Amino acid sequence: MDVHEDDRDGSSSFGLADVLAIVTVVWYAAVWSISVLGCVTGRKRYRLRPRSPLSSAEPSRVPGVSIIRPLKGLDTNLFENLESTFTQDYPNFEVLLCVADAEDQALSVVRSLIEKYPHVDARAVVGEEVVGVNPKVNNLMRAYKEAKNDILWVLDSNVFVESGVCARSVDALLGPNTTPNQPPSSKRRIGLVHHVPFAFGSEKGWGSRVDEAFLNTNHAKMYMAINAVALESCVVGKSNMFRRTDIERLHGNRGKPTPHPASDSVTETGLASFGRYLAEDNMIGEALWHELGLRHELSCDVAGNVIGNVPLSGYIERRVRWIRVRKRMVMAATIVEPFQECIMLSIVASWSLQHLFGIPAWLVLLIHYPAWIWVDLDVYESLAGHPLPSERRLDFFMAWGVRELLAFPIWLSGIFGEEVHWRGRKYRMLNNGEVELVEDSAPRSHWSNILPGRRRKHGYSALNQNDDSGS
Template identity: 60%
Template sequence: MASESESRHVLKLALASASVVWYISLWTIGMIGCVAARKRYRLRPRSPLASAPASSVPGVSIIRPLKGLDTNLYENLESTFMQEYANFELWFCVDDEDDQALPIVRDLMAKYPNVNARIAIRNSLTVGVNPKVNNLMTAYRQAAHDILWVLDSNVMVDVGTLARSVDILSPPSTAHPPKHRIGVVHHVPFAYVSKPSLGSYVEQAFLNTNHAKMYIAINTVAVESCVVGKSCLYRKSDLERVDGSFRPIANAENGGQQPGERGLEAFGRFLAEDNMIAGALWHELGLRHDLSCDVAHNAIGDMTLMDYIARRIRWIRVRKRMVFAATMVEPFTESILAGCLASLGLNYLLGIPPWLFLLLHFLVWLYVDFDVYASLAGYPMPTAIRLQFIFAWIVRELLALPIWFVAIVGNVVVWRGTRYEVLQNGEVRKASQDGGGLLGWLRRRGRKSADYYEPLEVRE
C-alpha cells in the first residue's frame, strides 16, 4: 500500500513539475516575441533605397491576386502604387474580364499613369487545385523582374515597405555577408476592423496578440520556416529551382535544382502555397527568412463569429497535415489550458492557491498581449476601444480549445466557396460540394461580407 501511495506521489510530482516547466518555456517563447516586437516594430527608419534612382536599385514585380470586392480594396491597392521605390512594376491578377475589382484597378491606373501597372487575365489557365496559384500564373510568367512581391488583396502597406524589404532581401554588396542568404522577406499581419462585428473584433484580437507574438518569436529563434503569405518577397530564380518536396538539393549553392516540375506551378497542389514556398526555399535551398520592420495592414470587413470559427477550423486542418506535432501541442500554448495546468502544478508543489495564480496569470498575459499590439501599431491601444478589445480577447481565448477539437477530427475545408479535402503534407483535392458536416453548417450560418470602402490611414 505504501509503495502504491509512493508511486502515485511520484507521478503527481512529475506531472506537476512538467506543467510548471512547460509554463516557463511557454512564457519564454512569449517574451521573446514581445521583446522582438518592441525592437523591430517601434522604429521604422526610411531606407536609402526610397530616394535612390531606378538604375541603382533592383527591379521588383509586385503581384496582387484579386477576386471580387474585398474590404477596403481601393486603399489596399493604392498603397502599392504609392511605394517610394523607383524600379517596380505592378500586376493585378483576375480570373476573367468580369471581375468586380477591375473598375477599381483601372481607376487607379488612370490616377497614377507614371506607374507601370498591368492587368493579367487568367482565363482558363490552370496548373493545380489552388485557385490563388492559378490566378497568379500569368503575371508570374510575364514578370519582368527577378524579385517578386506577392501580397493579398486585403493588405495595405506603408509607402516605405518595399524599399525596406529589398534592403533585407538584397543587402548592399559592402554589407557584412550574412551566414545564410535571405530567401524570403515577409510581414506580420496587423488587423484593422473596418466594419464593427463580433467576428471581426475576435479576428483582430487573435491576429494582433497571440498570433503575432508566436509568429514573431518563432521567426526570431529561426529554427524552422514559419511564414504567413499575406505579404512576401522572394526571387523567381530561387522558386524556379524548388518543387515543394522539402528534399535538400545537394549542390544548391552551385545552382542545383530539383528534377521535374518546379516553380510556382509546382505549388498549385497545396492550399497553403505561401507556407510551402517558404518551406521549400528553406529546406531545399538552405535559404533563411526575415521579417522587415513593416506590418501587413490587414483590413477585416463584416466577419460574423461563425465566419471566424470556420476560418480557424480551416487553417488548423491544413496545418495538421503539414506540421502534425506542432498542431497537437497547440492547445497547451493557449492561455486557459496552460494557465490551468500550471496552477494545479504550483498548488501541488508550492501550495499556491489556483485562484490567485490564475488571476495574476491572465492579467500579465493580457498585459503582454497589449504590449505586442502597441509595438505593431506604433502606438498604445486607444482607450476608447480597450474594453471591446478585452471582450473580444476573452471570446477568442474561450473559443480556442473548442475550435481545435472540432478541427482536429476532420480533413475537409471550405475556401472561397469550394470544398477541399486536405491530404498528407498539405496537398489538397476537391471534395464533394454537398456542404455537409459542421463546417458546412458554419458556412451556412455565416453571411458573405459586405462590399464597402472605408479609408484607413497609412502610417509611415
Template identity: 55%
Template sequence: MAVDNNLPAEEASTTSTIIAGVSITWYLFLWSISLLGWRVARTRYSSKPRSPLTSASPSDVPGVSILRPLKGLDCNMFENLESTCLQQYPKFEILFCVAEETDQALTVVEELLQKYPEIDAKVIVGEETVGPNPKVNNLMRAYKGAKYDILWVLDSNVLVDPGTLARAVDALQTPPRPGKRPIGLVHHVPFAHVRERSFGSRVEGAFLNTNHAKMYIALNVLAFDSCVTGKSSMYRRSDIERVNADLKAKPLPPLDEPARAVGSRKGYGMAAFGKFMAEDNMIGMAIWHELGLRHDLSCDIAENAIGRMTFMDYVWRRVRWIRVRKKMVLAATVLEPFTESVIAGLLAAWAVRYFVGLPMWLFLLTHFSIWFIMDLDVQTALAGQPIPRSEQWQFFLAWWTRELCALPIWAVAIVGSTVIWRGRTYKVLANGEAMKVDGETRKGRRDNYEPLSQGP
C-alpha cells in the first residue's frame, strides 16, 4: 500500500491557512471596533450643547442628590469638589460622605461650604459596614438620607464641566425609541488629567485617554452588555431598591404597589453591592440584566485628576483591576491580550506575510503608526485640544511603554487573586466579590466582613 508522504505537510499548510485567516478576520474586526470608538469620540465630544434644563424653574425639573464619597486628600481635591457646586442646574443637593470625623478631607469640604453658603450641601460622617467595599460602606448613609430619587455618584478625584449634570439628566429622561429599552444609568468616559508629571502618571494617562477610551466608547455604542466604570454614574434610587445583584430578571412591580421605604427590603438596594470589589460595574450589570434598562454615555467626560504615580503604582493598579475582571468576565479577560496592538499586530503581520509575502516589519511599521495616530486623535477629541508640543515626546514614550507592557502586566495579573486596595489586602472571589484577608475581628480571627453598623 502506498504511503502519502505529503499528508503531514498538507495538514500543516491547512492549519496555517486557517490560523492566518482567523488572524486577519480578528484584526479587521478589532479595527472596526477601534474606528467606531474613534469616530464617536470625534463627533460626540467635539461640542457640548447647552441643556434647556439649565434655565428651567426648580419646580419643572427633577431634583438630583450628588453623592461624593471622600477619604483622605486627593490630587486637585478642592477644584474637583467645587465643580459640583458650580453645576448649572436649578435643583440639586450635595452630600459629602466621610467615614470618620478625623478624615483630612473634611478641612477641604469646610472651606468649600464657606465659599458657597448658598449651595444645598451637607457632610455625612460615619459609615454602615455592609461588606468589604469601603466606598459602598461610606455611601450608605447618604444613599438612605438623600433628598431626591436621582443619584449622581462622583468619585472624589473627578472634576466635571458645569453643564454635566443637566445633560446627564436629559439623557436619563430620554424617552425610549420604538424597540429600545428605557435608560436606567448615565455615565461618563473617564479622562485622565495628569496633574503631576511623573512617569507612572503619564503612562496611566496614555492608557485611559486612548485605547481604554475608544474601546469604552465603542462597547457602549454597540451595547452588547453593561460596560460601566463608576467614576461618574447617575441612576435612580428607586431602581437600585429593586435589584439584589443576582443578575436575574425581576418582574415589574404592580402599578398600585406602594413605594417601599429605602432599605426596607433585605438583600436589595445599595447594600447588596457592598460585597463586590467593583461595585460600579455590578450596579450597571444589575440595572441592565435585572431591570432590563440600558445605559447611555453623555457628551461629557469625567476628568480624573491623576497625582504622582510611580511606574509600579501604575502596574499594580492595572493588575488589581484585571484580577477583578477575571472573576467577573473570564472569557473577555482571557481574550484581552488579543485586543492590544502588539499581539493583534504581530498575528496580522504574520498572516499577511503568509498570504501575500509582505515583510512583517513593513506591516508592523504601518500598523503601529496608524494605531498611534488614531489614539492621539482620541486623546485630542476628548481633551478638546491637542497635546502641547512640549509634551508630545513624553506622551509618545508613555504610549509605547503602555503598549509594550500590556501583555506582561496581564500575565502577572491572570495567575493571582489577591489585590491591595486602599492599603488593605483582599482576595477576589467569584463574580468579583471581595474578602478582606488582612483584617481581624474582635475575636482575633480573620473574617470576610465586618459587622453591619447599627447607626442610622
C-alpha cells in the first residue's frame, strides 16, 4: 500500500512556500492596517482646524516664537512662502531669514518683505558658521544663537503655511500640562511639533507631478500612521517647532548613552552636533526622543511644499538620495520598503492568497488596486480640505501610476550605493547616518541621466527645483 507516513496520521507536508505565504499574508494585513490607520488619522486630525485661543491673546501672555527660515537662491514661490510667516495670526513672534552668502539672490526678496511689513519684527541674518558638512545647519547657526525666544520654528524656504499654524503649533508644543485647570498629563512632555508636507505642483514637469502624487498620498499616509502609533521618532524637517533649551542638551548621538561631561569623547552639543548629518531634521527628532525622553506631536496643519518645474530625472535623483541616507539610519525599514509599495505588495499577496486559500490572483488584484487608490485619494482629500478636482484626476492618476512603477527601480538604485548629490555637492554616507564631503570634479553617472529634461550642469542645481531646499 503506497501511503506516506505523514498521510497515515492525517497530516500533510508543510514546506517553505507555505511559510512564505503565511508570512506574506500577515505582512499584507499589517501594511493595510497601517494604511487604514493613516487614512483615519487624516480624517480625524486634518478635516477640522480650529482657531487657537492664543491668536487673540495679549502678547505678554503667550510665549514668544522665533521663526527661522534658511534660504539659498530663488526657490519657486519664494516671496509668497516667506510672506506666509510675516502674516501669522500670533501676537508675539519674530522672523529671522538666513542666507550664507551676502550676494544670495534671496536677499532681494527678504528686503522687499521687511519693507512691506514694517510692523513685524524681522531681519536678515547674513553669513554662516561652519560646524559640519551640512550646509543647512551651517546656515542656521547664527540665527539659532541670535533668536530672542526659546521656542524656535524652523521652516524650509519652499514651505507655505496658513496664518493660524504658529498659534496651533504652540498649543501643541505646550501640551495639556500647561493648560490651566487641567490635571497633569501622565505622558512625556512634547519636545517637537512637526507638520506633514502637502505638495503644490506649480509647474507641469513630470517630476513635479509625480512628487506631488507621492507626497500627498502614500508618503502622507505612512507618515501619519507611524506618528499615530508613536513607537519611534519619525520627523520630516520641512516645518519643525522645538525649544532651544532642549536642543542645547543634545549630543546628537542617536539614542546612545550621553557621554559623561568629563569624558574626552564629548564634542559639540546643541544644534552644532547635528552638522555631521545630512538628515539633521530626523536626527534632531531621534535625539529629543531618546536622549531627553521627549515625545513629538503632529500638528493638525500641513506644511505646504511648493514644487517647481522638476524633471522626472530630478525626482528620481532625490528619491535615490534619501533612500541612501535612510538606509544608514534605519537599515531594516529600508530593506523591507519595496514590500509596502502598492505594486510589489499586490504581486506577493496575490500569490500567497492563491497558494493558501485558492483565491484567484486576478480577484485579489481587482480588489487591491481600487481599494488602494481610494485610500490614497481619501488621504489627499483630508489634507487638501477638498476632493481631487475632476479636471486634474487623469493627470493625477497618470503621475500616481508612474510613481508606483518607479518605486522598485528607484529603491534598487538607492540601496546599492553610498554617494549622494545635494545642492551641487557630493557626499558619501557613513555609518550611523553621518556623511563626509567628497571632492567631485568628474561628471556624475546615474541611470536617470537617460531620461529627458536634465537641467543640471557641472554639478550645480538649477533654480526652482524641489531639492529639499533651505540650505
